[in-house]
Amino acid sequence: MQQKEVVVLGAGVVGCAAAYYLARDGANVTIIEREAVGSGASGFAVGLLNPLMGTGIPGPMAPLAEQTFQMHKDLWPEIEQASGVDLQTRELPHLQLCFTDDELRQARVDMARWNASDGFSAEWLDPGQVCKLDPRISNLVAGAVLLRHIWILDSYRLTLALLQSAETLGATLINGEANGIESDGGQVTGVRVNDQTLACDAVVIALGPWSGQALTGVEPALPVAPLKGQILHLEAPTEPFRYHMAGPGQVAQKADGLVWIASTEEEAGWDVTLTQAARDTLMARAVKMVPSLAELKIVRQTACLRPVTLDRQPIVGPLSGVAGAYLATGAEKKGILFGPIMGRAVADLVMSGKTALPIKPLSPQRLQR
Numbered sequence: 301m302q303q304k305e306v307v308v309l310g311a312g313v314v315g316c317a318a319a320y321y322l323a324r325d326g327a328n329v330t331i332i333e334r335e336a337v338g339s340g341a342s343g344f345a346v347g348l349l350n351p352l353m354g355t356g357i358p359g360p361m362a363p364l365a366e367q368t369f370q371m372h373k374d375l376w377p378e379i380e381q382a383s384g385v386d387l388q389t390r391e392l393p394h395l396q397l398c399f400t401d402d403e404l405r406q407a408r409v410d411m412a413r414w415n416a417s418d419g420f421s422a423e424w425l426d427p428g429q430v431c432k433l434d435p436r437i438s439n440l441v442a443g444a445v446l447l448r449h450i451w452i453l454d455s456y457r458l459t460l461a462l463l464q465s466a467e468t469l470g471a472t473l474i475n476g477e478a479n480g481i482e483s484d485g486g487q488v489t490g491v492r493v494n495d496q497t498l499a500c501d502a503v504v505i506a507l508g509p510w511s512g513q514a515l516t517g518v519e520p521a522l523p524v525a526p527l528k529g530q531i532l533h534l535e536a537p538t539e540p541f542r543y544h545m546a547g548p549g550q551v552a553q554k555a556d557g558l559v560w561i562a563s564t565e566e567e568a569g570w571d572v573t574l575t576q577a578a579r580d581t582l583m584a585r586a587v588k589m590v591p592s593l594a595e596l597k598i599v600r601q602t603a604c605l606r607p608v609t610l611d612r613q614p615i616v617g618p619l620s621g622v623a624g625a626y627l628a629t630g631a632e633k634k635g636i637l638f639g640p641i642m643g644r645a646v647a648d649l650v651m652s653g654k655t656a657l658p659i660k661p662l663s664p665q666r667l668q669r
């Protein structure tokens with residue numbers, strides 16, 4: 301059989317995962333990226349892999365979250381070996397800090413659900429136990445839940461490792477700007493890159509928040525928008541933090557030694573400037589959780605754009621009206637977690653027209669109506 305020519309648009313985590321699985325399945329893959337691998341949100345995310353929280357969990361996203369979490373663990377040794385990139389994976393228990401009665405009530409409900417999930421365990425901590433766990437946590441904490449078996453990794457390294465593993469299987473990265481899709485009789489025939497045409501049998505659109513923009517001429521328009529997120533990185537403390545702490549903000553010490561404080565959610569269009577307002581907000585939230593963080597120097601601030609859909613769930617599936625065009629985008633705050641399942645599912649669709657993965661809730665048609 302003739303090798304399938306597939307073009308993947310975007311070298312973020314979703315595009316690189318799709319490229320890797322497609323190359324593994326025998327397609328001839330070309331990846332188009334206008335900046336650099338991981339130059340969007342995929343290179344700057346916290347890298348937390350928590351399948352028990354987020355939009356649609358509990359709900360339609362829960363089975364997908366569970367499966368992608370397992371897929372990560374299967375994928376890591378494979379791509380670390382193929383690429384030589386250390387993903388800096390490690391287990392980092394999640395500590396949900398509660399300050400109000402409402403938060404305490406919600407945490408008890410969440411704890412019961414987390415304990416009912418295979419492979420996880422959660423325990424209740426009263427304020428004294430929280431203080432014993434880490435005396436730097438605020439004494440205003442009214443209680444907490446400690447959830448074990450959550451993982452974190454470096455999202456840039458994951459994206460790079462996926463790309464390089466795809467390249468070891470014959471995929472090629474081209475630096476260029478995708479600015480349209482060409483079709484003949486309703487079938488994709490090529491992609492316009494820097495205004496030249498690259499012929500292909502299928503195209504995977506994985507351009508994150510820009511996914512709608514590259515589709516000029518394709519109707520109906522794609523409802524994907526940017527949601528800005530800023531993060532602060534603080535210098536390493538003398539004593540490391542051993543938990544991912546969540547409350548008014550998120551605090552986690554990463555393998556780079558720095559303490560990451562995440563993250564803003566700003567509807568600011570395509571703007572990615574770093575702002576003093578974000579710095580103040582993030583620090584105020586973090587200091588409420590761990591007052592001594594105020595003493596650590598800020599060494600870096602980042603801003604990037606999450607891809608957001610109308611119902612805040614990803615889009616994976618064929619684009620209606622153009623056979624051979626597939627979408628994989630919109631994972632918003634969970635794209636690092638969902639990258640493998642989105643990549644695997646879209647690769648299945650390209651190669652065989654079907655997938656056994658539970659992606660029905662992600663169909664593009666739900667938003668194109």
Ligand SMILES: Cc1cc2nc3c(=O)[nH]c(=O)nc-3n(C[C@H](O)[C@H](O)[C@H](O)COP(=O)(O)OP(=O)(O)OC[C@H]3O[C@@H](n4cnc5c(N)ncnc54)[C@H](O)[C@@H]3O)c2cc1C
Binds near residue numbers: 637
């Ligand atoms: C502050 C913050 C923290 C986050 N933390 C987490 C977390 O802890 N866990 C988690 O699971 N998720 C997290 N996320 C979400 C995650 O980062 C995103 O959902 C994910 O990175 C989106 O990946 P993507 O491949 O869809 O898009 P992107 O990473 O945006 O990749 C799209 C790529 O397409 C390229 N591109 C755009 N237009 C063109 C064009 N015309 N031609 C060629 N190339 C083009 C861009 O340069 C970019 O490289 C976080 C996000 C933010 C902002």
